[in-house]
Amino acid sequence: MAELLDEYEKHNKYLPENFIIFRDGIGEGQFEYAQNEIDQIRRAVRRRVTNGGKLLFIVTQKRHQTRFVMSKPMGSADRPIYNVPSGTIVDHTITDPNYCMFYINSHFSPLGTSRPLKYVVLHNDYERRQMTMDNIQKICFYLCHNCTRYRGGPIAMPIPVNIQ
Numbered sequence: 001m002a003e004l005l006d007e008y009e010k011h012n013k014y015l016p017e018n019f020i021i022f023r024d025g026i027g028e029g030q031f032e033y034a035q036n037e038i039d040q041i042r043r044a045v046r047r048r049v050t051n052g053g054k055l056l057f058i059v060t061q062k063r064h065q066t067r068f069v070m071s072k073p074m075g076s077a078d079r080p081i082y083n084v085p086s087g088t089i090v091d092h093t094i095t096d097p098n099y100c101m102f103y104i105n106s107h108f109s110p111l112g113t114s115r116p117l118k119y120v121v122l123h124n125d126y127e128r129r130q131m132t133m134d135n136i137q138k139i140c141f142y143l144c145h146n147c148t149r150y151r152g153g154p155i156a157m158p159i160p161v162n163i164q
Contacts, residue, residue, distance in 0.1 A: 001040065001041050001044035001045070002044045002047070002048070005044065005045070005048045005049075009048075015048055015049050015053075016049075016053070017049060017051060017053050017054065018053065018054050018056075019041070019045060019053055019054065019055045019056070020056045020058070020139070021041065021055065021056070021057050021058070022058050022059075022060055022158055022160045022161045023037070023057065023058070023059050023060070024059070024060045024061075024062070024157075024161045026059050026061070027061070027063075028061075028120075031059070031099075031120075031122060034057070034059060034122055035122070037057075038055070038057050038122060038123045041055060041057070042055060053125075054125040054126055055123055055124075055125050056121070056123065056124050056125065056126065056131065056136070057121070057122045057123035057124075058119055058120070058121050058122070058136070058140070059119070059120040059121075059122055060117055060118070060119055060157060060158070060161050061117070061118040061119075061120065062115070062117060062118075062157070064118050066094070066103060066116065066118065067113050067114075067115060067116075068083075068084045068088060068090065068103070068105060068114075068116060069083065069084065069113065070083070070084060083105075083113065083114045084105050084114065084116075085105075086105065086106060086107055086154055087104075087105070087106065087141060087154075088104070088105040088116070089102060089103070089104050089105075089137050089141070090102065090103045090116070091103075091133065091137065099120050099121075099122075100120070100121040100124070100133070101118065101119060101120040101121070102118075102119050102133070102137055103116040103117065103118050103119070104116055104117055104119065104137065104140055104141055104144075105117075106140075106141050106144035106154045106157075107144065107154050117157050119136075119137075119140055121133075121136060124136075140158055141154075143158035143159050143160065144157065144158055144159070146159045
């Protein structure tokens with residue numbers, strides 16, 4: 001992280017004060033390992049940023065068995081659509097109460113059952129009035145609309161996660 005901060009400062013002549021980090025590839029059993037990453041990032045940011053910086057660390061998960069469908073189909077009678085609409089957010093009832101988590105079905109899937117992305121907020125330095133869960137959900141959803149390779153609407157995951 002220190003090297004990334006050095007490069008950022010070299011190109012922009014200042015350091016950011018806010019950091020939103022998306023992490024993919026972590027299962028629920030590995031959240032304690034992610035805490036080690038979070039601690040290392042926080043130490044690097046505190047060393048370099050004068051006011052300490054604020055960190056938001058979000059884990060995205062694609063491999064889960066949760067699916068959402070409409071109880072009443074949309075569309076015509078000859079081609080009913082049971083998939084939930086793009087932008088559907090589920091953040092209560094079926095979520096794990098031990099974590100700050102939510103699901104977003106950001107894309108439209110015309111064939112098959114769409115698979116929402118699961119988001120788990122493992123670290124949030126912001127006060128609730130500065131960054132509410134609604135704000136975090138909006139950021140995640142809006143970042144699914146910035147794909148320059150695909151112009152047909154939002155994609156399933158935020159662009160920072162999808163960069164290869």
